[in-house]
Amino acid sequence: MATRVSDEPAFVLHSIPYKETSLILDVFTRSYGRMALIAKGAKRPHSVLRPVLQRFQPLAVSWSGKSELRTMTKAEWLGGVPPLVGDALLCGFYLNELLVKFTAREDSHEDLYDEYAATVHQLGQDPKELEPILRPFELALLKETGFAAALDRCADTNQSPEEDEHYVYQPERGLRKLQADDPGHWPVMTGKHLSLMSAKDYSDPETLSQSKTLIRFLLGLHLQDQAMTTRQILIDLKKI
Template sequence: MMSTRVNDEPAFVLHSIPYKETSLILDVFTRSYGRMALIAKGAKRPHSVLRPVLQRFQPLAVSWSGKSELRTMTKAEWLGGVPPLVGDALLCGFYLNELLVKFIAREDSYEDLYEEYAKTVHLLGQDPKELEPILRPFELSLLKEAGFAAALNFCIDTQTTPEEDEHYVYQPERGIRKLQADDPGHWPVMTGKHLLCMNDKNYQDPETLIQSKALTRFLLGLHLPDQAMMTRQILIDLKKI
């Protein structure tokens, strides 16, 4: 049973909605407890100590108590270290948050994914010129952690690591296997070399980025229609992802 009181848990605010006149209901992503629903009482008051702290894309230490699905936040402190996201990087931040809300259930721990999210937000805070090498690793980590993508370093028909010069497809509900002449044309085709680069989060080769884009669009399309992701469609239209 989850503890009724948690202190100083690393977290990020994903989303907030007003509650009554002075409070907020927050969807927060925590390192040890996953997504949590917290009520921040009085956070909308002009002089509330919580009001300037509860910002998206900023690392926090949060405390809460309670047994219901909606816990009560008792404290939140800003940990610093991440510049505010601006421009396209800010839009990408909203995209990350939308992905988390759509793909992971509440109160399931995703510690590795939390660390990947924190790293990605930090990189976006550096005002990068290239966004795809930052977004791709997070997308694939999310899909694998949430159980929507198979391992990229394992071929299901040979039961071995992909060979660099061979061509492979991603077969829905199964995973990576060698390309066959009668495979559907919409399945993404990738070489073993670039699959292994994706698995190692190495996106220095532009061809790895091209093949990973085809793969992530395919996987996201399988499990989440484009129209359900507003920021994703905006980024696609702007050719940012």
Template sequence: MATRVSDEPAFVLHSIPYKETSLILDVFTRSYGRMALIAKGAKRPHSVLRPVLQRFQPLAVSWSGKSELRTMTKAEWLGGVPPLVGDALLCGFYLNELLVKFTAREDSHEDLYDEYSKTVHLLGQDPTDLEPILRPFEITLLKETGFAAALDRCIDSYDGFEDDEHYVYQPERGIRKLQADDPGHWPVMTGKHLRCMNAQDYSDRDTLTQSKSLTRFILGLHLQDQAMMTRQILIDLKKI
């Protein structure tokens, strides 16, 4: 059955040319997840879509169709985000790579969409400290897509964390208390900083350090040999 959707909040993640005048877009929407849309005539010089379909800008998009590739019928710029520049722009591409690799098409993640929107707005302020902006998005992504086991409780007791206790992340299980024979490559965190991570409080630099260890470990487990170009650039620049 053909579908018709109007004025759906969305961001363009990626676009590729299609034929002479059109674009195929990978669009992240709030209610429908990632959608493949064809924007017919968007490459024409006087197309109303051409100036609108920019990455990292909030849009309201409309489409119709019944195949996997729907037809965009309208797109409006909602404004409010300055163009990303410099390291913030690299971070934006990193967010988009994560979404493409960790989310399936037409799988709704409203909380993740809201976190992405918030993160893009923060990056639009051209911050000098990027880690406190990126960490909450990474953790939300891993939670919402099911690639991380529970991060908000100890699996030993299914209870909260004790501030001075040390914990590890055990793959496929979650957070538990550190044991003497645990593998050395498992990330170690204190209860205090785990609570801060779950509250999205990164005011303590130790919370940032421990959350970086955790997210790199979990992302690496699932990416395996898949290359993420922007992530490696940012690591080389010591930005994440």
């Protein structure tokens, strides 16, 4: 059955040329998840779509069709986010790459969409520090897509972490208290900094350090041999 959707909040994640005048877009929408849309004629010099279909800008998009590749019928720029530049732009590409790697098409993630929109807005403010902006999104993505357990509950007790205790993140299980025979490559965190991560408070440098170790572990665990170009660039630049 053909569907028609109007004025859906969305961001363009990726685009590729299609034939002479069109684009195929990977679009992250709030209610429908990632959608594949064809924007017919969007490459023409006087197309109303051409200046609108920019990455990292909030849009209201409309489409119709019944195949996996729907046809975009309208797109409007909603404004409110300055263009990303410099390292912030590179971080934006990193966010998009994460979404493509970890989310399935047409799988709704409304909370994750809101987190992405807020993160892009923060990056648009030309921030001096990037890690405190990226970390909440990374954790939200991993939790929302089922690749990470909650950090505010211990798997053994279902209790909140105790501030002075040390915990490990055990694959396939989640957070639990550190034991003497735990593998050395499992990330170790204190209850205090786990609580700060859950509260999205990264003002303490040690919270940032422990969260970086955790994120690298979780991403490496689930990406395995899949290369992430922007992530490696940011690591090389010591931005994440």
